Amino acid sequence: MSDRYGGDVLSGDWRRPARGRAVDQAAEPGLVVEEVETGWVGAIVGVEKIGGQQVVRLEDRRGRVRAFPLGPGFLVDGSPVRLVPYVAPQAPRAPVRTASGSYAVAGARARVAAASRIFVEGTHDAELVEKVWGADLRIEGVVVEPLHGVDDLAAALADFGPSGTVRAGVLVDHLVSGTKESRIVSETMRRFGPDRVLIVGHPYVDVWQAIRPDRVGLAAWPVIPKGQDWKAGIATALGLPHTSTQDIGLVWKHLLSRVRTYADLEPSFSGRVEELIDFVTSPEGR
Structure with missing residues (x-):
């Protein structure tokens, strides 16, 4: 027998708008959108907060810019969208190198001391x-x-x-x-x-x-005459105190810091x- 009345008219998504339901769309700079209420069409040039509300700025083909509340009420290629903040993808970080020039091993723990x-x-x-x-x-x-x-x-x-x-x-x-x-x-x-x-x-x-001597402000390491304490001579060339063991230790700390x-x-x-x-x-x- 045939169904005289056809299918159930209330079955399915009968409230679905003719253009479909809005989906989230990141407000990526350069994306062309249309604001439904005003018909304003423009490329996204920025998102900012004004008076506690986030707005999207759209620039039309004549260079004019208008701001609209971020959220629903926009079309992209005729389909409804809800504009949400755009998060720019982060560029991959360059591998970190240690002071020796080798690649650092992230999260690695020191090994138990080897025998060598x-x-x-x-x-x-x-x-x-x-x-x-x-x-x-x-x-x-x-x-x-x-x-x-x-x-x-x-x-x-x-x-x-x-x-x-x-x-x-x-x-x-x-x-x-x-x-x-x-x-x-x-x-x-x-x-x-x-x-x-x-x-x-x-x-x-x-x-x-x-x-390297240039790291400590010298063109070259000075030649210290025989018979003169070498480290004291270097300290003299650097203009640093050198009359005690502690002074010499501080000279070394100065050099090492460079x-x-x-x-x-x-x-x-x-x-x-x-x-x-x-x-x-x-x-x-x-």
Whole structure:
């Protein structure tokens, strides 16, 4: 039998407007919309708050601008929309780099200290390495330990006990041919072997000189006459007090404060530190 009266006229969305129901539309700058009540057509040029109410500003093709309350009452391509605030997509953040130039690992915790270790000659050396490479060393779990001189280097390494899997990297000050330091290094390397110990050095009298002189306001590091205390001579050149141990410590803090990244250091120093880190963090040295 056929249905004489057809379908239920009240079934479905019988209240639906002829143009459809409004959907949310972000008020993105440049979007062309029509305000229903006035018929004003224009491109969105901004959203702002006026008298506690958010309004959208529309510029027509003649350059005239009118403001309307943000919300319903607009058409886009003939379809009703409810304008809502536009949130501009954030540009992807560039990877953060550490002071050493490597990519920072977000949220990473320091590892438990590895067996392999890096030795440096003094506290200042250790502080400089920590400032530039500290983040990398904590990720790798590598400890930097001051030696306070290389005269007893062999004894210190023997006490540490390097092996094929427990490596020691050593950074030596003023490692140039014919010096006491070069003889000590040669003897120590023969004793322990290159698979367990790597000893490298920089040519500077003191690690202070590993900082580029322009970073501390000098054209070049001054030559200090023999017989004169080197650090006191540097302090004099910088115009800083140097009559006590505390004064010298403050001079070092001044120099260290000028170091931001590896770029503030001489390559002949930073390259040696990188070499040691590679040596003690290689798979054989973990």
